[in-house]
Amino acid sequence: MTQPDLTEHFLELVRRTSTDLPPDVERALRAAREREAPGSAAQGALDAILKNVKLAREKSTPICQDTGTPIFYIYYPGNWNTRTLQAQIKAAVVQATAKAYLRPNAVDSLTGKNSGNNLGEAFPNFHFHESQAPYLQVDLMLKGGGSENVGAQYKLPDSQLGAGRNLEGVRRVVLDAIYQAQGKGCAPGVIGVAIGGARGSGYVKSKEQLFRELDDTNADPQLAELEARLTREANSLNIGPMGFGGETTVLGVKIGALHRLPACYFVSISYACWADRHRTLIWRDDTVTID
């Protein structure tokens, strides 16, 4: 088969992701607003957030000026060429930057020079997975820097936190990470957690959790219970929107697990700010949908 040129659709994927917050996140923010005391700074912050979400969608401008690291998870049928896909996506990212859907965010770590077009070493970031499905799926996340700075990786056991190599230990380090973050990751955030894996694969897995629907239920009953408990307990910290104090500190906690080395027990935590921007493009039989 000849591989189609999907550049314009990838551009639309970037535009949608940057300017149009997913509906489950917006619903959760709306529900959070109702829980805050009338006239409080927390409610004021959520009002501004909701107004901003609506305005960004209407004007087709970025929800947040930090349009983050573009992270692409690509699930492609075996006969597709990944270099071609990568070239098309890169071209779309350059166009999206020129159209101000993305801020130029790729900075050379040695010279401090901004490349100006969001291209650089491992920028954007690609994860390719060959899939058996007869269609192409491209998941995009725009992962902002402020929230990325409050992500954390723990090595269990952690005697200071009394965290052993079990789910109670996981619970303790996740609560610690949310406490340490305070409002700095733009609370209320969504917490992606990976248990196990290696240092690199753990963080990748923790970000994959952020693609889940906020109101889904983990297929593993133990993890489902831990997710619900951590959401409740994190909110009882009363850090609140923007760290102003208040009822909602997180919109959800999502946990996945990987096999680990006998010697290692990592818990990797990625914090998605309230502007949890992710979208999925599917190409099937010449038809493209973006959700």
Add this chain to the structure above:
Amino acid sequence: MATFHLNIPISDDEIKQLHVGDQVFLSGVMTTGRDAAHTYIIENFVKTGGRPPESEQELYEKLKKLLKGSAIYHCGPVVRQDETGQWHFVAAGPTTSIREEPYQADVMAHLSVKAVIGKGGMGSKTLQGGREHTYVYLHAVGGAATLIADSVKEVLDVYKKDEFGVPEAFWVIRVQDFPTVVTMDTYDQSIHAEVQVASQERLSALMQN
């Protein structure tokens, strides 16, 4: 908690009437400045005791005039340039302020800046500086970038764009009713410190389980 509409330049008396939790809508001319801008000011203006190298003299004079009684906004905007060459702010929410903690108090004192705007709050050095030099920390809503860009009415100038890059440059902007909340005042009060202490107590209780 009161609401204030303040026009730049802001006086010391106006700053002293502000307390944590108050809402402030700012109007007037201010500049953005983040990591590169703060280290630049420290290296060229503060450490030289106000005698910058020849090459930076012109910008020093401009910034002194601009920032006296004004505000520094921790922000790396998304900008657009139209056919006439005029710049516009497309998205302009605050960035995390704590990175400037080592520099902020000295920058504020040296240039007589009356407000620093950002997100996430700052530490004890900045808080103490606020009492000594009469300035406040104003919190903008993180991520509310399109909404805040709406209050930026005009981009008047930009300095160091090519050297620092778009996000890090000094963007001189005229704002109208820029929305903020006072989270650090001139009376040693910080919402961030309060929330941290209270949440630590709750965390300790949860860890007892």
